[in-house]
Amino acid sequence: MTDILVLGAGYTGVVAAIRTAVRTRRTGGRVRLVNASPRFTERLRLHQTAAGQRLTDFPLEDVVAGTGIEFVQGRVAGLDVERRQARLADGRVLGYDKLIYALGTVTDASVPGVAEHAFVYDDYAGTVRLAERLAALASSPIAGTVVVAGGGLTGVESAAEIAEAHPHLHVVLLTRGRPGSMMGERARAHLDAVLERLGVEVRTGADITKVLPEGVELAGGELVHSDATLWTTGTRGLPPAAESGLTVDGRGRIVVDSALRSVSHPDVYAVGDAAAVSQSYGVLHGTCQGGIPTGLHAADSLAATLRGRTPKAFRFGYVHQPLSLGRKDAVIQFTRRDDSPRRWYLKGRAAITYKETVSSSPIPTFRLLKRGLVPVWAFALTGGLG
Incomplete structure (x- = not known):
């Protein structure tokens, strides 16, 4: 045995x-x-x-x-x-x-304050606590602000999903580079358009140095207010x-x-x-x-x-970069084996169908x-x- x-x-x-x-x-x-x-x-x-x-x-x-x-x-x-x-x-x-x-x-909680003040996707229970916090903010008569740190696939999907589910909230996506930077130009253009339609404020060149109870601090000392911070970087x-x-x-x-x-x-x-x-x-x-x-x-x-x-x-070999943008849109960037973008991509309804197929229940x-x-x-x- x-x-x-x-x-x-x-x-x-x-x-x-x-x-x-x-x-x-x-x-x-x-x-x-x-x-x-x-x-x-x-x-x-x-x-x-x-x-x-x-x-x-x-x-x-x-x-x-x-x-x-x-x-x-x-x-x-x-x-x-x-x-x-x-x-x-x-x-x-x-x-x-x-x-x-x-x-x-x-x-990676090496940035000061992440472990104490940010929500993360390390487990289901922690994600449920984030959902409860967002629901409470959405029910308040005063519009709350949600900061999503990180412009990779997880950060973009989260920002779009939250903005669509809770249109009353102000969602801010903070990223050092352009959201979806690994994708081709046309796929990124569609991504940008959807985030704009959903009302997500995108701030590039953002280097977060500290997460605080009610916001994040950027390099240079600027404070960005946040009622809930989701950390998806690293x-x-x-x-x-x-x-x-x-x-x-x-x-x-x-x-x-x-x-x-x-x-x-x-x-x-x-x-x-x-x-x-x-x-x-x-x-x-x-x-x-x-x-x-x-x-x-x-x-x-x-x-x-x-x-x-x-x-x-x-x-x-990599095949694609599938990205949901809420429940009503998506973008799929097809790739070479090394994950570099090819010319082909899908968007809209075709991308939704593709994404739900490849990401369906295992x-x-x-x-x-x-x-x-x-x-x-x-x-x-x-x-x-x-």
């Missing part, structure tokens, strides 16, 4: 656990999936939760039912990679022979990885080889946002688009190793994996899985 421990039950952790259970069933694999929350959180849709939309609840025990996976609810407090043990916050210790680390990342790996002695990069992500094994401890596999995965064009950035294929590939690499085979090298994908099948899109993104 090989004890396989999967830490983290986000998109990548769940697909890694299910795929591992299926691929090691005949070789005596015992898979345990550890997560702090008993529910599966659609992190891609947290901006909708923040805007007050109620999403479907998926208990993790139901998600992995029928796979033989044992679900363990608990928060990971530390790792001992020499003894091959994971320690939970309640004192329980879980041993393993092989580990898949899928704990993801958390908000992420870091969780402490257990670096504290355990695993080799990590400057952002605390586990450095892995081509099979997605830790370069310092090959019995540990890292996937999704928690892994620093190198490709010919650079290191993958944290998105579900790249995360799920890493979860699938790590499972296949682990299964191949248990059979005495050499794992295949992970290959990945439950059908999980069901396919339980049957030993890999969705066609996963093959297309990775160039084939071992």
Whole structure:
């Protein structure tokens, strides 16, 4: 019996656990999936939760039912990679022979005041607290101001979603560069037009130096009033990885080889946002688009190793940058493998349909994996899985 421990039950952790259970069933694999929350959180849709939309609840025990996976609810407090043990916050210790680390990342709170005064998307409960705060502001006769820090995909989606759901609020998007700067010119032009239509005030060149209880301070000393500040700028790996002695990069992500094994401890596999995965064009950035294929590939690499085979090298190419702009608009920038923009893009109704298709509930994908099948899109993104 090989004890396989999967830490983290986000998109990548769940697909890694299910795929591992299926691929090691005949070789005596015992898979345990550890997560702090008993529910599966659609992190891609947290901006909708923040805007007050109620999403479907998926208990993790139901998600992995029928796979033989044992679900363990608990928060990971530390790792001992020499003894091959994971320690939970309640004192329980879980041993393993092989580990898949899928704990993801958390908000980089290095800017003073972020941890104390800003809302973040680190978990579902925190997002619900933001939704409650926004609802309270929206019901006030005095228009409140919401500051969204960060002009990347998460920041733009959040600003648009909040502005559409709460038109009474004044939404300010603060960003150093242009919102959606990774997109092509035409896609960015549509993005700009939608933000203007929704009444979002966009301030570029904004360098936030401090988050305060009732606003943010910019370089130069200017104060921007805020009744609620959402921080979407930058992420870091969780402490257990670096504290355990695993080799990590400057952002605390586990450095892995081509099979997605830790370069310092090959019995540990890292996937999704928690892994620093190198490709010919650079290191993958944290998105579900790249995360799920890493979860699938790590499972296949682990299964191949248990059979005495050499794992295949992970290959990945980006396809698109899908961006929702509230419930009534969207923009899709198609990309080259290295995520640089191509000429083609979608906007409006066509983009909404596309976005809802590729970002729909992952439950059908999980069901396919339980049957030993890999969705066609996963093959297309990775160039084939071992």
